[in-house]
Amino acid sequence: MVPLETSLQQLFGFTTFRTGQRAALTALEAGQDTLAVLPTGAGKTLIYQLYGYRHPGCVVIVSPLLALMNDQVDRMHVAGFRHVAAITSLTSYGERQAILQHLGDYRFLFLSPEMLAQAPVLTRLQQVPISLFVIDEAHCIVQWGPDFRPEYLLLGAIRAKLHAPLTLLLTATADHATRHEISKQLRVHPQVVAETVDRPNIFLDVEAVANDAEKQARLLELVTQLQGPGVVYFSSKQLASETATWLRDQTGLPVAAYHAGLASEDRFKIQQQFMQGDLAVICATSAFGMGIDKNDIRYVIHYHLPADLGSYAQEMGRAGRDGQPSVAILLYAAGDERLPQALNQANRPDDVTIQRFYQQPSHFDPAEPGIALLQFYRAHGISEQAVSDLFARRERERAQALARMVAYVHTTTCLRATWLTAFDESAPAHQATCCAPAGQPLDLAALGLKRSVVAPTPAPARDWRQQLTRLFY
Amino acid sequence: MEPADLLQLLSDQQARRLRVIENLLRGRRTVSTLYWGLRYDLLYLLDLNKHLPRGGLDAVAHTVVANGWAQWGSDEQPQLRLTSAGVHARDQRPYYQPGDVTAWPLLDLNVARQRLLLAIQVTSEYAHQTNRYYPLAVDQATRQTVRRWFYQVRDPALPAQVAAALTATLATLPPTVAAVTTAGLTGYQQPGQTTQQLADQFAITSWEAYLMHVTAVVAVAQAARDPHHVLAPLLAPTWQSPVTRSAQATLATVMTGTPLDRVAAERHIKPSTVREHLLEAAIMLPPTALPYDRLIPAAARQALLAALPQTIDDWEYTALPAELQERYDFFTFRLLAIWQHKRGVD
Numbered sequence: 001m002v003p004l005e006t007s008l009q010q011l012f013g014f015t016t017f018r019t020g021q022r023a024a025l026t027a028l029e030a031g032q033d034t035l036a037v038l039p040t041g042a043g044k045t046l047i048y049q050l051y052g053y054r055h056p057g058c059v060v061i062v063s064p065l066l067a068l069m070n071d072q073v074d075r076m077h078v079a080g081f082r083h084v085a086a087i088t089s090l091t092s093y094g095e096r097q098a099i100l101q102h103l104g105d106y107r108f109l110f111l112s113p114e115m116l117a118q119a120p121v122l123t124r125l126q127q128v129p130i131s132l133f134v135i136d137e138a139h140c141i142v143q144w145g146p147d148f149r150p151e152y153l154l155l156g157a158i159r160a161k162l163h164a165p166l167t168l169l170l171t172a173t174a175d176h177a178t179r180h181e182i183s184k185q186l187r188v189h190p191q192v193v194a195e196t197v198d199r200p201n202i203f204l205d206v207e208a209v210a211n212d213a214e215k216q217a218r219l220l221e222l223v224t225q226l227q228g229p230g231v232v233y234f235s236s237k238q239l240a241s242e243t244a245t246w247l248r249d250q251t252g253l254p255v256a257a258y259h260a261g262l263a264s265e266d267r268f269k270i271q272q273q274f275m276q277g278d279l280a281v282i283c284a285t286s287a288f289g290m291g292i293d294k295n296d297i298r299y300v301i302h303y304h305l306p307a308d309l310g311s312y313a314q315e316m317g318r319a320g321r322d323g324q325p326s327v328a329i330l331l332y333a334a335g336d337e338r339l340p341q342a343l344n345q346a347n348r349p350d351d352v353t354i355q356r357f358y359q360q361p362s363h364f365d366p367a368e369p370g371i372a373l374l375q376f377y378r379a380h381g382i383s384e385q386a387v388s389d390l391f392a393r394r395e396r397e398r399a400q401a402l403a404r405m406v407a408y409v410h411t412t413t414c415l416r417a418t419w420l421t422a423f424d425e426s427a428p429a430h431q432a433t434c435c436a437p438a439g440q441p442l443d444l445a446a447l448g449l450k451r452s453v454v455a456p457t458p459a460p461a462r463d464w465r466q467q468l469t470r471l472f473y
Numbered sequence: 474m475e476p477a478d479l480l481q482l483l484s485d486q487q488a489r490r491l492r493v494i495e496n497l498l499r500g501r502r503t504v505s506t507l508y509w510g511l512r513y514d515l516l517y518l519l520d521l522n523k524h525l526p527r528g529g530l531d532a533v534a535h536t537v538v539a540n541g542w543a544q545w546g547s548d549e550q551p552q553l554r555l556t557s558a559g560v561h562a563r564d565q566r567p568y569y570q571p572g573d574v575t576a577w578p579l580l581d582l583n584v585a586r587q588r589l590l591l592a593i594q595v596t597s598e599y600a601h602q603t604n605r606y607y608p609l610a611v612d613q614a615t616r617q618t619v620r621r622w623f624y625q626v627r628d629p630a631l632p633a634q635v636a637a638a639l640t641a642t643l644a645t646l647p648p649t650v651a652a653v654t655t656a657g658l659t660g661y662q663q664p665g666q667t668t669q670q671l672a673d674q675f676a677i678t679s680w681e682a683y684l685m686h687v688t689a690v691v692a693v694a695q696a697a698r699d700p701h702h703v704l705a706p707l708l709a710p711t712w713q714s715p716v717t718r719s720a721q722a723t724l725a726t727v728m729t730g731t732p733l734d735r736v737a738a739e740r741h742i743k744p745s746t747v748r749e750h751l752l753e754a755a756i757m758l759p760p761t762a763l764p765y766d767r768l769i770p771a772a773a774r775q776a777l778l779a780a781l782p783q784t785i786d787d788w789e790y791t792a793l794p795a796e797l798q799e800r801y802d803f804f805t806f807r808l809l810a811i812w813q814h815k816r817g818v819d
């Protein structure tokens with residue numbers, strides 16, 4: 001077999017791997033199940049793409065995010081890969097049948113966990129050689145949230161039914177306890193390839209503000225002064241939209257909102273505008289970011305408190321993928337933790353509901369939050385008591401995760417140290433380019449992140465004939 | 474939709490059911506929705522916003538009422554009528570009027586626009602010799618159709634042909650419509666503006682921007698009915714009868730002179746369904762398409778018209794004398810209203 005570097009050159013035209021990629025591939029080539037804990041932007045997808053290129057059979061990728069999967073298929077097509085498909089709940093019946101009938105022709109197959117759990121799909125998969133079984137966002141196996149997919153709990157059994165193929169577990173974030181839990185759920189003893197989650201070129205900043213008005217004013221100040229492009233994260237669609245309009249009016253900058261409430265056509269356009277540099281700022285919800293391949297994002301501001309350090313790291317980690325100085329700013333007003341707290345509790349059916357559900361499951365609407373999950377547990381023979389304990393444990397875990405997020409905000413010494421310690425890593429010694437906890441000033445000029453010239457927005461060409469000409473000639 | 478958009482769909486002369494407007498937008502084709510759509514002159518709204526949730530206009534309607542621009546009627550179904558303040562607010566700034574919209578319900582708009590937009594993107598990328606780009610997120614069927622079309626027509630002259638075809642159509646439309654439509658197109662190094670961005674840029678509402686876009690799509694599809702048009706293979710098949718296949722079949726059988734109850738037996742459908750099909754056809758097709766004379770004999774017409782008020786909107790079947798209700802069913806009553814409407818007798 002040719003060396004890994006030769007394949008890399010042939011397939012991608014690169015000569016060197018990024019750290020982590022080579023270690024994971026080496027382990028896989030040695031037939032070793034692998035858990036790769038690599039930060040966002042470390043090029044996780046390259047690992048299975050390259051492995052699939054070097055070995056016959058189909059690479060099956062299980063991913064929890066529908067939007068992400070179709071996006072991945074598109075990206076792989078753009079990158080020149082062929083025989084790539086996705087089966088999700090959004091795939092039409094006819095299309096699904098067509099893919100399953102010609103399953104042997106596919107080299108890369110993306111599946112949502114609930115599709116994989118379906119008997120016809122599983123039966124077909126048992127008949128084709130699987131070169132690699134990939135579980136993307138593997139932390140979802142143990143994590144709890146609106147995105148939680150109970151089917152992830154079945155993956156261990158499903159993997160066994162597929163004759164325990166070589167398995168690659170991918171995640172951007174997992175402390176030691178999470179790694180252990182992932183391995184246990186999947187019944188594997190993987191080699192762990194972990195890279196530091198630290199992003200040394202991202203300056204960390206927390207700013208305490210007195211109230212919403214002050215927060216808004218500070219946001220305006222920052223957006224006006226910072227070198228773009230930037231992303232501002234909100235936890236509400238409405239606020240993201242309103243603030244985008246407000247910021248555009250106040251600054252004259254090209255600002256747009258991005259959230260799950262937009263039509264897919266509009267999401268596509270905003271994403272492409274941002275990629276090609278037409279937009280200075282995106283006001284987004286957590287729906288933004290998956291599949292965004294933009295290296296020169298200079299700042300990420302959080303307007304609301306994220307629910308845990310893992311999601312915070314994921315979102316702010318979209319800054320500075322090019323390795324250039326960037327900044328992650330978290331705006332915090334006392335009491336901001338109440339929103340994620342309330343969401344944590346609201347996401348979980350209480351004991352009375354669980355009890356009533358187990359007595360009369362047919363009286364409940366699966367569209368209600370949490371009921372589908374209860375149906376799933378009940379269908380899989382999990383007792384009422386066990387479910388109740390499970391929910392209680394999840395809620396405790398979420399509360400602890402939020403407490404660590406709040407501890408980050410209240411850090412007085414080194415933000416990086418607080419963050420990395422939460423992921424069982426030790427931080428480099430604090431220095432001037434490291435962080436500014438609440439109360440310490442943020443010197444944008446010193447960081448080289450102050451906008452030098454305010455570039456006027458170029459007036460869009462109004463003449464439609466010229467615009468048509470640019471499209472076609 | 475914003476208050477300004479809803480004002481355009483309301484009237485001070487006629488109380489209008491909010492639910493009818495909502496159902497037209499969502500493409501719920503019940504006979505009652507279609508009938509009132511006809512009476513309100515709003516049938517062009519059919520299918521324009523399939524993603525609108527049920528009750529999706531309630532909030533904007535409440536704003537319109539709160540601003541004193543319209544009042545709720547006392548009917549069991551919420552009806553809105555513009556106040557004089559509402560008329561004033563509506564006429565305060567020019568609002569885009571799409572002009573002749575009779576063709577809109579004849580086009581499968583959602584299919585046509587997806588095909589058109591993707592074809593433009595594919596051609597534009599081809600013109601710039603790129604074959605690796607993010608295609609617009611359209612459904613699989615559209616992707617396949619456009620791909621097939623592209624492989625058939627692929628030729629260095631294609632971009633110029635598409636450009637010429639689009640220019641020819643857009644030049645016949647108001648300049649703003651051409652500008653808004655073009656600025657929203659996606660192609661090589663042009664992601665295109667979102668509806669919201671177009672609205673901001675042109676100082677119009679998002680809905681207005683969308684109406685302009687629809688106007689252009691319908692116009693291009695109209696031009697593409699010419700078999701020599703470069704987009705004809707894609708767009709010509711998106712023209713359809715405004716009447717469902719099933720209703721077309723019923724109408725065809727009725728046209729042979731078969732009595733309605735025999736039609737039902739022959740087509741294995743309920744007699745009430747035959748009548749619904751005929752009402753649907755009556756609403757959506759020109760008056761010559763139905764044998765009105767046979768369906769409403771002269772005696773019935775005279776008896777009913779003598780008992781009914783002048784204005785069709787004031788007609789109520791249940792307000793007819795019991796003896797007339799006994800003799801003429803609701804179908805005859807409603808068909809007469811449609812016929813009167815179509816003949817411009819009001």
Ligand SMILES: [Zn+2]
Pocket residue numbers: 413414415416417430431434435436
């Ligand atoms: Zn530090």
